[in-house]
Amino acid sequence: MRRRGTAFGMLAAGVAVSLAVAACGSSNGGKSSGSGSGPINVGVIGPMTGPAAEIGNLMSGACYAAVLDVNKAGGVLGRKLNCDLVDDTGDPADAVPNVTRALATTSNLDMAVGLESNTAATTIPLVNNAHIPMVSTNGLVAYDKTKDAYFWRMTPSDDQNGAAFVAWAQRKGYKRYAVVFQNNIGAQGNEPGVVAAVKKIGGTMTTNITIPGDASSYSSVVAKVLAGKPQALILAGDPQTSATFLSEYRQLNGGKVPPVVTSTDSITPAYFSAVKKVMGTAYVTHDMAFIGSFVSPTSPAFSIYKKAVYGASQIKDPATILGVGVIASIYDGINLMALAMDEAHSASGPVYNSKIEKIASGVPGAVVVNSYAAGLAALKAGKQIHYEGVDGSVTFNAYHNSPGNFSASGFTASGNPVLLGMIPGTEVQQLLS
Template sequence: MRKALVLPLVGVMAVVAGCGSSAPSGKAIKPGPINIGVIAPFSGPAAEFGTLISAPCYAASDLINQAGGVLGHNMQCTPVDDTGDPADAVPNVTRAIATISNFDLAVGLETNTAATTVPLVNRAQINMVTTNGLTNYDTTTDKYFWRLTPADDANGAAMVQYAYNKGYKRIAVVFENNSTDTGNTPGIEKAAAKLGVKLVTNTTIPADASSYSSVASSVISLHPQAIIFDADPQSTATFLSNYSQLTGGKLLPMITATDSLTPDWYNSVSAAVGTGFIFNKVDLVGSYFSTSTQAFYTYRNALLANPKTHALADTLATVGPPASIYDGINIMALAMLMAKSADPSVYNAYVNDVVTPKAGAVVVDNFAAGKKALSEGKKIQYVGVLGAVTFNRYHNFAGAFAAARFTGSTTSVNAAIMPGSEISKLLG
């Protein structure tokens, strides 16, 4: 009786083992495209962000698919609406993980919901390229976490460095009290202390108040030379309008983050205080990359070529987080080719190989070139829009920083570049 049971079992095990040895390692790709889950708000007040963060995904997947896809499969961007609210993000992302076929890569996972979405995605063993700036992910041990944008504290330090370079020694700091904006504060405080910049006030404001006149009045009384400010478009417009009302139209130079480079921000602020202020007194600080490389042109042309992203191309092309998603998708797709598997638990180990410089490696600046080189048996190093990427042991990469000026409603030009090493020293 026992023998009769054991023999067939051994036979089945042998067959399973035999199949395993001939198939690629990891789970097989199901029929259909490899899905890139774009986890971002697509509804609610922050819905615009979902549109902006989807664009680089379309650009990357278009180019990947034109090059024949990955392992015989196209890549497809699938929106996963986190609504910008953790309460909605958890069920929506959980449902997406359970129901989307070939969900092998996630991008986005922005700051407002990252604390809830990153653990979910990591637990599901799906590689992610996140744009969140939370500083607690500076030293994360999440295996599937990858970030090519600086944490918010580094951005804060860069804001102070830029203010210092401009000769401002007395600065007011006003942020909206959310995790995105206040994440800058530790970096601002450290950098100000090291550079000898006096923070005359360092305060937060609630979003969407009907008036910020009292705060504006307090700031004015402290006589700062410039203000480091970041808030949603509505709150920014209200604050600036209140400030202008109290000073007879005089406004301070403003240093803010590149996330203000949106049509909403421009429209709100220009209506409140005019375009002259935006063009002449606002500096946008964020991660820097060159806009004269072949990789950049390839990226920008892909944005222009897709009807869904054409109108956004000029806005997006110069902003760090979208570029990080574009590069991140290329890196992950090339890692899949190197691993011969789209299973994140397998290709995750190849991500560093894609970007690490090595002897005899062919430097490639797009997916098609990388795929060709790999098919010829060559080693590659991907150097994309962000330039050469070096992930630290926590899967983080932060490059250089730039301060940019508005040149149009949604376009900017770099006014100054700050090396990443300079900013790192301020945080050390």
């Protein structure tokens, strides 16, 4: 009995010490450093480990590319930029202590990128409270009208992406859609946009089902979907869930599976490999469209971006990074925030944050620049600048959102992303109006 008491006592003491350390961390840290010496750290907040580690890998790749370009141009205010990977593990519960610790202990953490959907609701408030400007890739609808002053987003929210799914499917001539979404935060966010857009175009939603992730069988769900005789599947799920679902669909439908429209979140090597193995290369390359942020491969900024992505030694899979539009917003975001620091002559978040919108939207007479180097040179020459990056011209609304246009991408036979077409942002907004 005494032993048990001692054990509980030690446990309680341990918890108390942990809480005290966490409390000290949050009270001491978490403010943008502003002026200082040494490298300026870019907090790449994303899942670096765990099932969603691939997203973190893409995010960090975009950061390495941007940092390469910025440092090659001489850095920011004479200081080097550095990517500091903050592992949110893709889990909101784990994300809080990890991000809190990073904010408390990382010196010169003056900008942040990433902050994806799974953890955004818990990580964005922490970064915002620390007065650190951030460019987030999250798709949460809640951030369509945020009042967080340090939050910026150059990619669409999930409901807009959902409407873009329907816009693409309609363009391909499909009118009957089966909507199958995994019960995770990203996939579920697409659903309202899909429903609204299908209604708007007068299409038919044969089924609208939410499925659990990574189940060992979806046979009953597949039977339900099959009964509706859909022409296209609007499917959002992780690689394992999608592969299992599609495999069973084919099994129960005499080898036939309708085309799939999904999100660019899935245009990853893991998804390609998982689905190709069960559906074959022909299906993956011809019958799957991945919808997301549009990046024009012919824009001047893209060639600079591409060179940086292929030039950064830390990047192992440059083709995938280039093919995911949402990831380009991290590269653009870092350039934008770095130029804002240069214009403000300060790395302090509260000081340079106001310059971000000005440089993104430009002012009358501003010089259009497509790279950090060109922007820095123009600023040094005393000119006003308008940064047009890989995402094209960015126009932030009152809530610091700029959804832009949408792309439909596919896979090549070797698993690299390829652009299939562009869906204008205005077309998508009309579907939601």
